[in-house]
Amino acid sequence: MTRIVTQHFGNDQAKQLAVYEQLGGYAALRKAVSLTPQQIIDEVIASNLTGRGGAGFPAGKKWSFIPKDAETVYLVVNADEGEPGTFKDRWLMYWDPHRLIEGACIAAYAIRAHRFFIYIRGELVRELRVLEQAVAEAYARGYLGPSMAGSGWAMDAVVHRGAGAYICGEETSLLNSLEGKRGYPRLKPPYPALRGLFDQPTVVNNVETLMNVPTILERGGHWFADLGVPGDGGTRAVALSGHVKSPGIHEVPVGTSLRSIIFEQGGGMREAAKPLKAVIPGGSSMPILSAAEIDVPYAFQAMLKSEQIREVEQAPGVKFRWGAGGTLRSMPGSGAVTVIEEGTCMVALCARIMRFYAHESCGQCTPCREGSGWLAQVCTRLARGAGRRGDVDLLQRVAGQIGGNTICALGDAVTWPMLAFLTKFRGEFEAKEAGAAP
Amino acid sequence: MALSFSPQAHERIARLLPQYPTRMAACLPVLWVAQEEFGWLSAEAMRLVAATLELPESHVYSVVTFYTMYRRHPVGTYHIQVCTNVACMLRDAYQVLSRFERALELKPGETTPDGTFTLSEVECLAACGTAPCVQINDRYHEPVRPEEVEALVTRLRLEAPALRAARPVAPAAGPIVTAQPVPAADRAATAQGLPAVERD
Numbered sequence: 001m002t003r004i005v006t007q008h009f010g011n012d013q014a015k016q017l018a019v020y021e022q023l024g025g026y027a028a029l030r031k032a033v034s035l036t037p038q039q040i041i042d043e044v045i046a047s048n049l050t051g052r053g054g055a056g057f058p059a060g061k062k063w064s065f066i067p068k069d070a071e072t073v074y075l076v077v078n079a080d081e082g083e084p085g086t087f088k089d090r091w092l093m094y095w096d097p098h099r100l101i102e103g104a105c106i107a108a109y110a111i112r113a114h115r116f117f118i119y120i121r122g123e124l125v126r127e128l129r130v131l132e133q134a135v136a137e138a139y140a141r142g143y144l145g146p147s148m149a150g151s152g153w154a155m156d157a158v159v160h161r162g163a164g165a166y167i168c169g170e171e172t173s174l175l176n177s178l179e180g181k182r183g184y185p186r187l188k189p190p191y192p193a194l195r196g197l198f199d200q201p202t203v204v205n206n207v208e209t210l211m212n213v214p215t216i217l218e219r220g221g222h223w224f225a226d227l228g229v230p231g232d233g234g235t236r237a238v239a240l241s242g243h244v245k246s247p248g249i250h251e252v253p254v255g256t257s258l259r260s261i262i263f264e265q266g267g268g269m270r271e272a273a274k275p276l277k278a279v280i281p282g283g284s285s286m287p288i289l290s291a292a293e294i295d296v297p298y299a300f301q302a303m304l305k306s307e308q309i310r311e312v313e314q315a316p317g318v319k320f321r322w323g324a325g326g327t328l329r330s331m332p333g334s335g336a337v338t339v340i341e342e343g344t345c346m347v348a349l350c351a352r353i354m355r356f357y358a359h360e361s362c363g364q365c366t367p368c369r370e371g372s373g374w375l376a377q378v379c380t381r382l383a384r385g386a387g388r389r390g391d392v393d394l395l396q397r398v399a400g401q402i403g404g405n406t407i408c409a410l411g412d413a414v415t416w417p418m419l420a421f422l423t424k425f426r427g428e429f430e431a432k433e434a435g436a437a438p
Numbered sequence: 439m440a441l442s443f444s445p446q447a448h449e450r451i452a453r454l455l456p457q458y459p460t461r462m463a464a465c466l467p468v469l470w471v472a473q474e475e476f477g478w479l480s481a482e483a484m485r486l487v488a489a490t491l492e493l494p495e496s497h498v499y500s501v502v503t504f505y506t507m508y509r510r511h512p513v514g515t516y517h518i519q520v521c522t523n524v525a526c527m528l529r530d531a532y533q534v535l536s537r538f539e540r541a542l543e544l545k546p547g548e549t550t551p552d553g554t555f556t557l558s559e560v561e562c563l564a565a566c567g568t569a570p571c572v573q574i575n576d577r578y579h580e581p582v583r584p585e586e587v588e589a590l591v592t593r594l595r596l597e598a599p600a601l602r603a604a605r606p607v608a609p610a611a612g613p614i615v616t617a618q619p620v621p622a623a624d625r626a627a628t629a630q631g632l633p634a635v636e637r638d
Contacts, residue, residue: 084561123566126578163505165505180493241569242528280524282523307469338566
């Protein structure tokens with residue numbers, strides 16, 4: 001099976017620049033500087049590389065939004081991995097830091113930036129040290145500095161450590177944080193491509209997204225596109241966790257069936273006696289799937305549209321609408337697949353997810369700040385057997401008023417899982433409510 | 439006594455500043471320097487950062503209070519942070535947490551009277567594939583099974599004096615680790631003119 005971003009996993013030497021070069025590293029960067037920025041963007045557009053951070057936006061298209069006459073442009077690498085279930089970027093940076101630097105150099109050159117920032121999550125001290133070392137090596141070898149790989153194009157890299165805030169994984173919050181402020185998300189538009197970091201045109205890309213770029217330049221955009229499905233190319237470093245035999249990072253072609261990710265890559269359930277109950281398919285903000293809904297290709301369009309997956313409901317029999325009015329099934333999000341076995345209390349699990357979002361809501365928008373707190377409290381009391389009559393309806397009503405009414409997507413990250421748990425496991429919530437005092 | 443940065447810290451800050459087009463952008467990195475230097479961010483330390491970067495003190499305070507990793511009170515020699523989020527929860531994180539509570543006789547948010555251990559329950563550490571994860575100071579321990587907790591605590595207790603001795607003590611930094619329980623630090627903050635703050 002083709003491994004791109006995980007090809008150096010297990011090779012402890014590959015994080016040294018000399019070894020990375022022996023393995024073919026930085027050849028793509030040398031090739032890149034012989035191309036024009038537009039040629040690189042065209043190749044990445046042809047590759048159908050989509051954002052691996054969670055939203056799945058086409059990377060080449062994002063780069064093409066940068067105004068061609070912009071004087072100062074920035075690239076920001078989003079390494080603030082924090083969506084529960086997600087741990088791929090941590091492993092990717094640890095095993096193959098130079099692939100990230102190489103990918104970021106190419107991307108920065110393509111958008112005509114002279115400086116990129118790697119915003120790394122504060123807790124990831126081990127990976128921070130690995131990256132700092134790699135950046136120092138890249139400077140010493142001339143891949144970074146006044147003339148990137150001998151091209152005459154100046155390129156600087158700054159590794160910037162976050163300080164503990166989930167919300168800073170949201171790109172505009174990250175930009176505010178990088179500017180030295182509280183990590184409050186910004187209203188969009190203007191989008192970062194026009195007004196981003198320090199008010200300059202900025203591209204924010206996820207770690208894994210950029211680590212695919214060297215391979216795309218070497219093997220060609222069409223080769224990469226052909227690995228995946230139409231509109232969504234390449235592979236995904238799936239972060240598998242929960243009640244599965246082999247948790248870890250499993251790199252699979254985009255479009256691999258979710259069942260095979262869990263039962264072939266992951267070796268199936270950890271205890272034979274406890275069958276699969278549910279799957280959180282893309283980080284905890286993505287709508288949960290029941291065991292009957294996993295015969296779907298692991299890809300954005302397929303999971304959004306597949307009739308295998310039941311539509312999330314706003315109330316029993318009433319479909320939830322979002323964005324331009326479409327219905328919601330699920331998504332592969334950040335590539336985090338959390339496997340849940342029979343016997344797990346879905347109310348307690350949902351309560352834990354809600355407590356997380358309540359803790360991480362930045363507090364700017366009332367629906368999210370108050371709503372997430374309400375959901376966390378009501379779910380928690382239901383899970384503890386201390387619920388009240390009407391609690392399930394209350395959850396539904398509150399959840400329906402958050403997503404779509406906030407500055408950033410954290411509001412959706414509260415609404416979507418809450419309504420999906422109620423759509424698929426409502427009976428468990430009702431049983432908890434029925435057992436409660438009147 | 440007013441705090442000041444050591445020459446080494448000054449050097450680090452001087453290297454940081456040219457990386458950013460504004461001084462404000464160096465706020466988070468300089469706060470990291472301060473926290474590493476002083477162990478935690480007292481009101482005085484925040485004022486020092488504000489003066490160093492020519493920022494309003496209120497700005498620095500607003501930043502410190504937004505991010506959970508900036509400490510507004512001293513922590514123990516070992517800061518034990520147990521992740522209980524989804525993937526860890528599915529693999530017995532709450533049992534791990536309660537084993538720590540029993541072994542240390544602490545609730546999350548508390549520090550042992552001798553200043554050796556602080557216990558926290560934290561959100562996802564991005565170690566879901568090796569759950570349950572416990573972060574002790576800067577290091578991830580993954581996985582930590584519930585039945586391993588007692589032996590781990592015993593080992594840390596034995597190693598604590600050596601770790602304390604090895605920690606650089608910055609001049610004029612004030613106490614890096616105090617033996618006082620956490621609320622005293624909040625009282626101290628109030629006395630220094632900042633509002634008492636809720637703990638994370």
